Amino acid sequence: MKECKQFTMQVGGRDVIVETGxxxxxxxxxxVVRCGDTAVLVTVCMSASPREGMDFxxxxxxxxxxxxxxxxxxxxxxxxxxxxxxxxxxxARLIDRPLRPLFPKGLYNDVTVVAQALxxxxxxxxxxLAMIGSSVALSISDIPWAGPTGSVVVGLVDGKYVIxxxxxxxxxxxxxxxxxxxxxxxxxxxxxxxEVSNEEMVNAIMFxxxxxxKICNFIDDVIVPAVGKPKKxxxxxxxxxxxxxxxxxxxxxxxxxxxxxxxxxEREARQAQAEQEVLExxxxxxxxxxxxxxDSLYYLTKEKVRSKIFDKGVRPxxxxxxxxxxxxxxxHVLPRVHGSAVFTRxxxxxxxxxxxxxxxxxxxxxxxxxxxxxxYMHQYNFPGYCTGEAKALRSPGRRExxxxxxxxxxxxPVLPSEEExxxxxxxxxxxxxxxxxxxxxxxxxxxxxxMDAGVPIKAPVAGVAMGLIKNQETGEFKVLTDIQGLEDFxxxxxxxxxxxxxxxxxxxxxxxxxxxxxxIMHTAINQANEGRQFILSKMLECVPEVAPALSxxxxxxxxxxxxxxxIGDVIGKQGCVIKKIMEETGTDIDFNDDDSxxxxxxxxxxxxxxEKAKAIIMSIAHDPEVGDMFVGTVVRILTFGAxxxxxxxxxxxxxxxxxxxxxxxxxxxxxxxxxxVKVEIIKIGEKGIDLKxxxxxx
Numbered sequence: 001m002k003e004c005k006q007f008t009m010q011v012g013g014r015d016v017i018v019e020t021g022x023x024x025x026x027x028x029x030x031x032v033v034r035c036g037d038t039a040v041l042v043t044v045c046m047s048a049s050p051r052e053g054m055d056f057x058x059x060x061x062x063x064x065x066x067x068x069x070x071x072x073x074x075x076x077x078x079x080x081x082x083x084x085x086x087x088x089x090x091x092a093r094l095i096d097r098p099l100r101p102l103f104p105k106g107l108y109n110d111v112t113v114v115a116q117a118l119x120x121x122x123x124x125x126x127x128x129l130a131m132i133g134s135s136v137a138l139s140i141s142d143i144p145w146a147g148p149t150g151s152v153v154v155g156l157v158d159g160k161y162v163i164x165x166x167x168x169x170x171x172x173x174x175x176x177x178x179x180x181x182x183x184x185x186x187x188x189x190x191x192x193x194x195e196v197s198n199e200e201m202v203n204a205i206m207f208x209x210x211x212x213x214k215i216c217n218f219i220d221d222v223i224v225p226a227v228g229k230p231k232k233x234x235x236x237x238x239x240x241x242x243x244x245x246x247x248x249x250x251x252x253x254x255x256x257x258x259x260x261x262x263x264x265x266e267r268e269a270r271q272a273q274a275e276q277e278v279l280e281x282x283x284x285x286x287x288x289x290x291x292x293x294x295d296s297l298y299y300l301t302k303e304k305v306r307s308k309i310f311d312k313g314v315r316p317x318x319x320x321x322x323x324x325x326x327x328x329x330x331x332h333v334l335p336r337v338h339g340s341a342v343f344t345r346x347x348x349x350x351x352x353x354x355x356x357x358x359x360x361x362x363x364x365x366x367x368x369x370x371x372x373x374x375x376y377m378h379q380y381n382f383p384g385y386c387t388g389e390a391k392a393l394r395s396p397g398r399r400e401x402x403x404x405x406x407x408x409x410x411x412x413p414v415l416p417s418e419e420e421x422x423x424x425x426x427x428x429x430x431x432x433x434x435x436x437x438x439x440x441x442x443x444x445x446x447x448x449x450x451m452d453a454g455v456p457i458k459a460p461v462a463g464v465a466m467g468l469i470k471n472q473e474t475g476e477f478k479v480l481t482d483i484q485g486l487e488d489f490x491x492x493x494x495x496x497x498x499x500x501x502x503x504x505x506x507x508x509x510x511x512x513x514x515x516x517x518x519x520i521m522h523t524a525i526n527q528a529n530e531g532r533q534f535i536l537s538k539m540l541e542c543v544p545e546v547a548p549a550l551s552x553x554x555x556x557x558x559x560x561x562x563x564x565x566x567i568g569d570v571i572g573k574q575g576c577v578i579k580k581i582m583e584e585t586g587t588d589i590d591f592n593d594d595d596s597x598x599x600x601x602x603x604x605x606x607x608x609x610x611e612k613a614k615a616i617i618m619s620i621a622h623d624p625e626v627g628d629m630f631v632g633t634v635v636r637i638l639t640f641g642a643x644x645x646x647x648x649x650x651x652x653x654x655x656x657x658x659x660x661x662x663x664x665x666x667x668x669x670x671x672x673x674x675x676x677v678k679v680e681i682i683k684i685g686e687k688g689i690d691l692k693x694x695x696x697x698x
Contacts, residue, residue, distance in 0.1 A: 005227050009218040011035070011211065012152065012163025016129070018136055020227050029141025029229070033133040035164075037121035042133030043114050046143045050108035050237070055291065057107055061096040063088045063130060064116040070368050085367055089401050091115075091127050094151075095134050097510055098180035098187035102146040106236030111143060120368045123166035128153050131180060132215060139219050142229040146514065149187060150215030151180040154208040156200065161207040175201070177507075179208040183216040185515020189495075192409040195459070195503035198525045206518060239292045239299075246285070247296040251278045255301050259308070262318035264347065264435065264486075271301070302490045309487075310469050310478055316486050317346075324464070324482045324531050329542035331452045338554040339453020341543065343445035345535075346484060347435035349386075352445035354453040355426045356554045358602045360590040362424040372593075376415055377426045378408030380442055386434045403439040404429070407463075410443045410498035410506035411450070414458040421456060422559040422600050436484035437465035443498045443506075444539055453554070454547040461505055462539060463498035464531040466524045467491040470513060479523050481531040493520075497528035501536060555588075555602040558610045562621035564597040569649060570620050577620070577648045585613040619647040624689060626681050631697065634675045637667050644679055644691055652689035654679060659693050671696065 004022035008015050017034040024030035027043040034040075051058055065088045067074045067081060074081055084092070095115060103111070115130035131151030139148045155165035155173035162169050170176065177191040186209060193201065254277060258270035275297055282293055308314045313321060325346030334340040339354035363374040380403045384391025396404075407429065415425070427449060429442040440463030447460045467483035470476070470492050480487055488494050492513045498506040504525075509516075550556070562570070571578045578589055586609045591599040599617075603609040619630065632646030634654075641655040654677075659670040671677060676697040683690035 007218075007223050007226070009215065009222075011128075011132075011215060014124075014164070016132070018133075018223060020136075020140060020223075027137075027141075028143050029137035029139075031133050031136045031140070032118075033129040033136070035129055036124040037119055038117075038124035038126050038129060039119040040126050040129045040133050041116045041118055042130060042137045044134070044137045044141050044143060045112050046141075047110040051110055054108040055295075057100070057103055058110045059096065059100055059103065059113070060110070061092045061099070061113045061134075062115070063091040063095060063127075064114065065368050066117055067366075067368075069117050069120045069126075072366075075366055085365075086401050086405065087367055089398050090405050091130065093398060093402050094127065094178055094180075094188070094190060095131050098131070098149045098151065099134060099138065099145075099147075101187060101512055101514055102149070102182075104144050104146070104234070104236055106238050107144065107234060108237055109234070113137070117368060122369070123168075125153065125164065125170075126368065127178070128164055135215075136219055136223060139224050140228045142232045144231050144234050147182070148216050148219040148224075149180055149182055150212035150219075151178070152208045152211050152215075153178055154204045156196070156204060161204055163208065163211050175204050177201075177204050177208060179205060179212065181209055181212050182515055183213045183220075185517060186509075186521065187511060187515050189507050189509035191504075191507040192412065193499075193504050193506065194413045195500055195505060197503050198522075198529060201504050201507065202518070202522055202525060205521060239296050240289070243282075243286055243289055243292055244296045247278065247282065247293055248300055250281060251297060251300060254278065255297070255304055259301065259305055259316070262316070264317065267316065305486065305490050306469050309480070310471065310476075313478075315480065317484065321478060322481045322527060322530065324534055325484070327535065327538040329448060329539060331448055331543050336553055338551045339449045339451075339455070339547075341445050341448035341452055342432075343441050343448060343539070344433075345437070345441055345444075345482070347433055348438050348441045348484075349431070349433040350438065350441045350445040351430045351432055352442065352449040353428050353430075354446075354449040354455065355428075356423045356453060356455075356550065356557075357426070358555065358557060358588060358590055359418070359422060359424050359592070359600050361426075375418060375424050376408065376412060377424070378404050378411065378429075378446065379426070380404035380407060380429045380431070380439070382431050382434065382438070386431045386438075403442065406439050406496065406498075406506060406508050407442040407446055410461050410463060411446055411457075413505045414461055414500065416456050416458070419559065422557050423455075423555075425450075425455065434485070436486075436488050437463075437482060437496070439463070439508075440465050440496055440498065444535060448539055448543045451543045451546045454550040456546055459500040459502060460536060460539060460543075461498055461500055462532050462535040463496060463506070464528050464535060466493070466495040466497065466528050466531075468493035468495070468511075468516070468520065468524070470520075472513070477520055477523075479520070479527050481527055493524075495524045495528070497525060497532065499529075499532060501533065555604055556607045556610055557600055557602045558607070558614060559598065559600050560614050560617060561596070561598045562617065564595050566621040567591055567597060570617055572649060580648060581613050581616050585609045585616070587613045589613060589617070616648060620649065622647075624650070624652075624681050624684060626684060628681045629678065629694065630681075631676060631678050634671050634673050634677060637671070637673055639667070642667055642671050644677060646679060646691075650689075652679070652681065652691040654691045654693055658682070658691065 007018045019032040030043040117126040135149045154177040155162040156175040174194040180188040254274040258274045330342040443463035467480035493511045496508045587603045601610040630646035632644040636643040645651040678695040679691040
């Protein structure tokens with residue numbers, strides 16, 4: 001067995017142990033990261049040669065949730081892990097985003113990073129350990145990479161920032177911030193928050209960065225010198241210098257002409273024409289270098305567009321740096337849908353729908369944490385037609401899942417509690433047209449659809465995407481509000497901020513450079529707040545308040561809570577009691593699976609139907625006491641009295657002597673089977689319940 005090296009560092013006051021040299025020895029780099037009883041194996045591998053025809057870096061990151069890590073057997077027929085869960089996909093994206101900018105430009109070899117959660121305790125989340133492990137594995141491997149990076153989760157509990165909070169702290173925290181960076185700058189931000197201020201969010205980021213610096217220094221100064229491999233000398237793709245110079249000289253004026261218009265379609269047509277002319281010109285000079293010529297044109301265009309923004313403050317569509325694109329909105333566009341809205345900003349447009357249902361329709365989850373169901377389901381679709389592409393519909397990819405999760409995270413803090421609004425809620429964003437920032441348009445459209453559906457949200461939420469153009473030599477920068485597709489493609493940052501008038505509810509940052517400073521972060525967040533408030537005002541012009549009533553097509557739902565021990569009485573033998581209640585009242589009844597005794601009654605008819613069913617349920621669950629009065633039905637007659645069913649499955653004896661203050665010779669002289677009567681309990685004994693007739697109702 002190879003020698004195993006162990007390294008221990010402190011992260012957030014806990015020991016984090018990194019083991020190398022013992023497992024997965026054929027990978028380019030591998031390590032196991034442990035904290036408490038949580039252990040994650042991370043491996044990195046690189047192909048021996050570049051993939052043929054690649055024009056982008058083929059990095060693939062996977063996060064594998066092993067159900068045995070929490071002592072569970074997977075569900076389903078096969079009883080084995082299947083397609084990655086949404087949470088696993090989102091974790092893979094968290095790992096990917098800070099790693100990607102640090103690989104050398106021109107590297108087209110396949111690189112895979114695989115993180116596997118092998119053992120998980122509830123108080124130590126495996127995701128930040130997987131992110132640290134990916135940095136360690138790449139740092140000690142022979143794969144060229146400009147790390148290390150560090151990663152932490154930051155919480156805000158009772159006014160204090162916490163690194164990698166435990167389970168109780170996560171539940172109490174008003175911020176859940178995933179953060180990654182180098183010792184010099186921030187690389188990745190992913191956060192959900194409960195309407196926190198700009199200052200609180202920036203302070204959380206800077207607090208986390210201090211811990212990240214310690215992690216990076218430990219990897220650099222302790223782990224890499226001990227077990228690191230020399231980095232491979234790689235032949236990286238580059239544009240031949242002579243070709244690049246020739247293309248730039250010939251094409252410079254043509255690109256100036258191509259981008260000298262604020263109309264997107266005209267600009268794209270001009271760019272296509274300029275590219276065709278350049279390719280034709282160099283067809284005989286460089287017949288085998290079409291790709292290099294196109295790449296040279298791309299970098300030339302990028303420089304010129306960035307220069308116009310940076311030096312002249314002129315954006316591709318003519319806006320100022322802080323201007324938001326024109327906005328128009330619609331509500332209630334689909335009459336049979338419970339709630340619907342269209343939000344349009346520039347050439348980005350989303351159709352959002354809201355569907356309400358019983359809590360039994362909530363999404364069942366099978367994962368490594370203790371969350372068993374999801375009441376609020378937010379889904380995002382990005383069909384080919386939204387960018388004018390002839391593509392067939394297909395299942396959502398990682399990008400769609402990530403954008404849906406971001407919008408979901410932005411809205412969860414303003415949703416009413418389950419007790420206030422006992423509905424499962426599904427919101428779907430169908431992107432109809434996209435030219436940048438469709439995820440933030442989804443946040444806006446979703447707010448409007450929820451309000452149109454009558455969901456009593458605490459406050460409307462809007463989102464805006466911020467961009468960045470930075471001079472790498474001087475450090476000067478320009479932050480752009482509400483970036484469109486070209487600015488995202490040619491810029492240095494996509495910084496998305498969502499929130500209410502009160503504060504931030506979600507942040508996501510992706511960058512293409514090697515980190516951003518605190519100054520850039522302050523500027524971006526403050527400028528985003530200005531844009532967000534403007535967008536909110538436009539949304540509220542269309543939907544000024546939550547609809548006063550639910551759609552007539554939405555189910556009416558009321559909640560109730562009874563002693564869990566009485567659930568069996570309400571259901572009855574083989575469900576006979578609950579079926580009878582539902583048939584008589586025209587309702588559906590469900591109980592939670594958590595043995596809390598909480599349940600829900602739904603009806604598509606009048607709300608009185610649900611209230612009648614609730615009254616019956618409460619009467620069954622109630623332990624009768626002397627003096628209680630009920631309305632019941634005579635179900636059986638004997639010579640000495642009648643049995644009255646005052647609740648399903650519950651009856652009492654109405655003795656002939658209690659039918660009247662006067663003498664009664666025959667029970668049938670007063671009541672008959674099927675009569676509805678009002679009775680009072682006068683005695684509860686071992687033989688049953690004795691009743692007294694108060695009033696005959698029918």
